[in-house]
């Protein structure tokens with residue numbers, strides 16, 4: 001394979017959640033050839049899947065930022081140095097092969113890399129399918145609201161009782177013709193304030209109601225409900241939003257040769273796992289005093305990638321220099337190539 005073969009990399013970042021996205025940016029910043037891989041069809045991990053519309057208050061520098069805006073910024077930043085980004089792609093295994101690693105992907109592909117950064121969070125996450133009506137997925141049934149405008153003037157039925165269900169109901173209310181929230185229990189997992197706000201803003205809330213059928217022609221047209229008193233109700237529906245939470249499949253770290261504690265990869269202060277050259281960051285990793293927050297994950301990503309750079313070339317400096325140095329700025333804002341900082345402080 002030639003040197004610039006897309007299947008030969010310096011670093012593969014597994015997972016494009018917030019922490020993996022920042023690790024991808026950072027690898028580019030360090031001048032490494034990086035591929036990012038995620039099982040989902042879009043970036044953002046738990047943030048995109050569970051709370052895109054929610055305000056996050058504890059990301060440094062942003063008094064409040066929606067999950068969606070944070071991911072949009074992280075994705076733009078991750079792309080600064082032109083990484084390869086593969087979505088809808090599962091990493092099935094990471095195998096040691098001499099001084100390299102073989103990363104086996106779904107679709108029968110393998111990437112050969114010298115370092116791996118595992119940012120797999122809580123594992124491969126997939127929306128929990130509706131118990132009935134899943135066959136309408138892609139024909140009016142969605143599990144994530146990514147494009148509010150796509151539901152303009154629709155009669156929308158949101159199924160679920162958690163924060164995401166309420167967030168999406170509120171997000172769609174201003175553009176939709178009607179929004180009905182269907183929840184099978186009397187009480188909600190979502191914050192009470194969100195439920196009150198939804199009721200105030202015109203979302204019809206049906207509790208102790210269960211979807212028994214989803215019907216349509218080439219796309220969804222109506223939803224049949226069984227109500228708490230045993231009666232049936234037909235609701236017109238152009239869109240159905242399934243918000244029943246996520247199913248996660250833990251990453252099989254032990255079979256990849258990694259030491260784990262409570263299913264997370266154990267790491268040292270370099271964020272390196274028990275296998276030299278494999279690093280783990282964000283919710284996928286653990287160590288004494290670990291705090292699973294987005295901001296701690298960002299710091300871990302920078303630590304992991306700087307140490308991966310030194311693992312690749314021990315002559316490189318651990319400290320990358322400052323991104324404010326003109327020579328280190330992303331290609332979009334400078335001319336010239338990325339200098340590689342050596343331990344002596346010399347740049348090339």
Ligand SMILES: Cc1cc2nc3c(=O)[nH]c(=O)nc-3n(C[C@H](O)[C@H](O)[C@H](O)COP(=O)(O)OP(=O)(O)OC[C@H]3O[C@@H](n4cnc5c(N)ncnc54)[C@H](O)[C@@H]3O)c2cc1C
Nearest residue numbers: 015017018019038039045046091121123124282283293294
């Ligand atoms: C409702 C809710 C609210 C939250 N609010 C906050 C908050 O206010 N502040 C805060 O700091 N944190 C919050 N968190 C926690 C925060 O979302 C997580 O700490 C953060 O998402 C971790 O990021 P990550 O990149 O490590 O992992 P994740 O976001 O879990 O992303 C991991 C990615 O890896 C992918 N992946 C996994 N395995 C594979 C594989 N084998 N192959 C390919 N891809 C794979 C997944 O598909 C996923 O996209 C909240 C969490 C929840 C559930």
